[in-house]
Amino acid sequence: MSAVNGPLIAARHLTKRFGTFTAVDAVDFDVAPGEAFGFLGPNGAGKTSTMRMIACVSPRTDGELQVLNMDPDSQGAMIRARLGVVPQQDTLDMELTVEENLIIYGRYFDLSYAEARRRTQELLEFVQLHERRKDEVEPLSGGMKRRLTIARSLINEPDLLLLDEPTTGLDPQARHLLWDRLYRLKQRGVTLVLTTHYMDEAEQLCDRLVVMDKAKIVAEGSPRQLIDRYSTREVLELRFRTDEDASLNGRLDGLAERTEQLPDRVLLYTSDGDATASAIHERGIQPESMLVRRSTLEDVFLRLTGRTLVE
Amino acid sequence: MSAAPAVRIFEHQALVYRRVWRGTVFISFVTPTLFLAAMGLGLGSIVDANNPGGVGGVSYLAFLAPGLLLATAMQTAAFESTWPVMAGIVWLRTYDAMLATPASVRDIILGHLAWVTVRLTMVAGVFIAVMFAFGAVTSPLAVLAILPAVLTGLAFAAPITAFAATQKNDSGFNVLFRFGITPLFIFSGTFFPITQLPDFVQPIAYLTPLYHGVALARDLALGTLEPVSAAVHLAVLIGFVIAGYLAAMWTFRRRLEK
Numbered sequence: 001m002s003a004v005n006g007p008l009i010a011a012r013h014l015t016k017r018f019g020t021f022t023a024v025d026a027v028d029f030d031v032a033p034g035e036a037f038g039f040l041g042p043n044g045a046g047k048t049s050t051m052r053m054i055a056c057v058s059p060r061t062d063g064e065l066q067v068l069n070m071d072p073d074s075q076g077a078m079i080r081a082r083l084g085v086v087p088q089q090d091t092l093d094m095e096l097t098v099e100e101n102l103i104i105y106g107r108y109f110d111l112s113y114a115e116a117r118r119r120t121q122e123l124l125e126f127v128q129l130h131e132r133r134k135d136e137v138e139p140l141s142g143g144m145k146r147r148l149t150i151a152r153s154l155i156n157e158p159d160l161l162l163l164d165e166p167t168t169g170l171d172p173q174a175r176h177l178l179w180d181r182l183y184r185l186k187q188r189g190v191t192l193v194l195t196t197h198y199m200d201e202a203e204q205l206c207d208r209l210v211v212m213d214k215a216k217i218v219a220e221g222s223p224r225q226l227i228d229r230y231s232t233r234e235v236l237e238l239r240f241r242t243d244e245d246a247s248l249n250g251r252l253d254g255l256a257e258r259t260e261q262l263p264d265r266v267l268l269y270t271s272d273g274d275a276t277a278s279a280i281h282e283r284g285i286q287p288e289s290m291l292v293r294r295s296t297l298e299d300v301f302l303r304l305t306g307r308t309l310v311e
Numbered sequence: 312m313s314a315a316p317a318v319r320i321f322e323h324q325a326l327v328y329r330r331v332w333r334g335t336v337f338i339s340f341v342t343p344t345l346f347l348a349a350m351g352l353g354l355g356s357i358v359d360a361n362n363p364g365g366v367g368g369v370s371y372l373a374f375l376a377p378g379l380l381l382a383t384a385m386q387t388a389a390f391e392s393t394w395p396v397m398a399g400i401v402w403l404r405t406y407d408a409m410l411a412t413p414a415s416v417r418d419i420i421l422g423h424l425a426w427v428t429v430r431l432t433m434v435a436g437v438f439i440a441v442m443f444a445f446g447a448v449t450s451p452l453a454v455l456a457i458l459p460a461v462l463t464g465l466a467f468a469a470p471i472t473a474f475a476a477t478q479k480n481d482s483g484f485n486v487l488f489r490f491g492i493t494p495l496f497i498f499s500g501t502f503f504p505i506t507q508l509p510d511f512v513q514p515i516a517y518l519t520p521l522y523h524g525v526a527l528a529r530d531l532a533l534g535t536l537e538p539v540s541a542a543v544h545l546a547v548l549i550g551f552v553i554a555g556y557l558a559a560m561w562t563f564r565r566r567l568e569k
Contacts, residue, residue: 018569057410058569077316077413091408095327104326107319108412156412 006069008033008160008191009054013063016049023049025215026063033159036182036192038202038209040297042305045212047195048088051164054193056080068159081109084153084190088164090145092137092152099124099133102152109156116155123151127181143174150181161185163194167201179204199297213305223297230303231295232257234273238266238280238287255279262307269295316414320422323409325429339434342383343441350502351375351447367504369449369533376447377456377528378501380438381463385521387434388464389471389492391427393484396475399423406567416563420472420556427468428461435460453532459548463524466548469555476562500525523547 007030016024024046031037039047052058054067056076065072067079093101099120106116124130127147132140140148146166153161166182167175182205186192196202202209203223211219211226219226227233236256252259255276256268266287270276273292280287328335355371366374399406399419406419414422435457442448474487498508499521505513516522523544530536 052569055411057407057567077415080411081413083411085411087404087407087411089404091404093323093327093405093408094403095330100326104319104323105408105412107322108316108409108414110316110319110413152408153411 007031007066008068009193010066011050011054011064014050014053014060014065015062016046016053016058017061022215024053027210027212027215027217029210029217029220031160031191031193033191034186034189035207036186036194036205038206039193039195039212040197040199040202040209040301041195041212042197045305046215047212048164050212051162051193051195055083055085055162081156082159084156084158084161086146086149086153086161086163086166088168090149092145092148094136094138096137097133098129098135098137098140098148101137101148102155105152106155111155119155119157123154126154127151128177141174143170143177146170146174146178147181150178154185158190160191160193163192165195165197167196167198175201199301203297211301211304218304219300226297226300227295229300231299232269233271233295234269235293235295235299236268236270236273236276236280237291237293238268239264239289240266240287251283251285252280255283269299315418315421316412317418317421317425320409320414320418321425323405324422324426328426328430336433336437339437340441343379343438346379347372347376347441347445347447350379351445367529367533372445372447373449373533374529375502376442376445377453377532378499378525380435380442380456380460381521381524381528382496382499382501383438384431384435384460384464384524385467385495386492387431388427388468389488391430392423392468392471393475393487394481396423396472397478397481397484400476400566401480406563410567416567417560420559420563423472424465424468424556428465431461431464431468432457435464448532450532450534452534455531456528459524459527459531459544462545462548462552463520463528466520466524466551466555469552470558471555473555473558473562476559476566495519495521520548520551 009029009031011027011029013026013028014024015022015026027046027050039050041047049058053060053065053072056067056072056079059073068082070079072079093104096104102120102123103113103116106119107113111119121130121133124133127150129144129147129151132144137145137148150166163182167178170178179201182192186205192205194205206223208222209220209226210217219230221229252266252268256270258269260267260269268276277290277292280290351372355375358366358371365371409419410416438460439454439457442453471487475484478484498512499505499516499519501521505516505522508516527541527544530541
């Protein structure tokens with residue numbers, strides 16, 4: 001396995017078009033070895049299309065792309081030999097058992113049967129599915145299937161693991177178990193690239209991320225940097241009774257760096273939530289409830305990609 | 312690379328098959344047994360009683376058996392290239408999983424066709440054994456009929472695989488079987504010589520792989536092979552395999568490498 005100098009993935013003006021629809025519009029990004037890198041964005045932002053180009057299963061329409069210092073157009077098979085892929089929808093083989101799924105997958109990577117078996121036992125222990133190894137795949141829970149998919153993606157000991165919405169549809173216990181396993185992989189030096197629309201997932205797992213919206217990258221940085229840049233340290237959430245709501249006009253001006261009026265509440269973006277709360281009392285404003293919280297990636301996300309529902 | 316990834320795709324098929332082989336082997340014995348008993352012996356006794364010269368110079372059973380062998384190969388190939396392909400692309404998405412490894416679309420198609428070849432060999436092998444048991448062959452060379460059987464199967468499997476990759480669901484397969492496979496089964500010289508068909512229909516029969524496969528198998532089983540016509544039959548069948556393979560490369564790429 002050759003060492004990679006420079007970024008593991010380098011994209012310049014990377015573009016994907018389907019007919020007249022532009023799914024990915026001239027994006028630039030680099031992923032460094034050992035980092036956990038995230039694509040964050042609403043549905044239809046172009047995350048999956050970008051991932052498919054990195055995974056060498058979807059040819060790019062335009063721009064430059066290097067993965068592991070190779071060109072996906074001409075060296076796709078060699079790149080894929082060193083990638084692990086966890087697709088958005090499980091693609092497990094329901095006609096095979098849990099362990100057969102992994103063994104045959106190892107064979108696709110040209111492992112000997114003995115080696116594929118050895119790694120299968122190891123990986124099933126790693127994802128806590130060892131007791132189910134002889135079982136059919138179909139009756140497994142959603143979380144178990146995800147873990148099996150992750151185990152399968154590791155059978156070739158990849159340098160780069162691509163995860164497309166790894167925890168969508170899972171219950172909290174299953175998500176936390178998965179995050180724990182992914183964190184361990186990261187500690188072992190595996191480079192992770194993931195897409196998600198869960199802010200907590202991005203904050204938990206990603207060293208660095210880009211926010212995508214409408215086929216473009218609209219922001220880039222660590223979760224902390226993004227919060228500093230696009231939000232304030234704290235957010236003060238106010239709720240009013242409906243009749244009071246209308247009489248507010250202008251009385252909250254100047255209290256915060258940014259004020260956002262939502263149908264059910266008012267958000268004040270401020271560096272010091274408690275100070276702002278006192279200032280509100282001093283003005284004689286009496287909200288029904290007040291809540292001070294820290295800014296999260298969700299605030300950044302909503303500011304950058306808007307509150308309009310994406311269907 | 313020590314082995315082409317297509318071999319691994321083939322292994323996958325074999326692994327899946329390991330769980331269902333008993334049922335399929337049973338069916339591949341039952342089908343020819345029932346058909347040869349009912350049609351060859353039952354119907355054949357009436358046909359032969361009214362045709363002292365035989366059909367094409369032989370008993371109806373001996374006429375029927377090679378045609379039925381080829382028609383069965385066609386049917387097996389069509390089954391193996393429709394629902395399983397739909398499962399790989401849509402239902403289980405196993406092809407997507409394969410494409411995330413060093414395997415390519417070409418490997419998937421080649422691995423699939425290699426597996427169909429093995430299935431055809433099994434089905435045709437059992438069929439020929441049953442033919443011998445029924446005394447439906449006049450020469451031991453009839454074992455060679457396995458070659459046109461497998462080749463004809465592939466001549467159907469390749470284009471049907473290409474077609475399967477264009478379908479969103481399996482309703483098109485029912486149409487294919489109802490208006491394609493079943494009429495061919497009946498009218499491609501399987502149960503009666505196609506010279507019995509109306510003149511305007513006969514050219515259509517010449518265009519189908521089954522007609523050429525049946526002609527080849529019958530000549531082999533009855534020892535009436537002629538080099539020129541055999542070469543034509545072979546060329547048509549191989550042409551179908553190649554054209555179908557190229558079409559499958561195109562439809563698979565459009566479907567899976569978006």
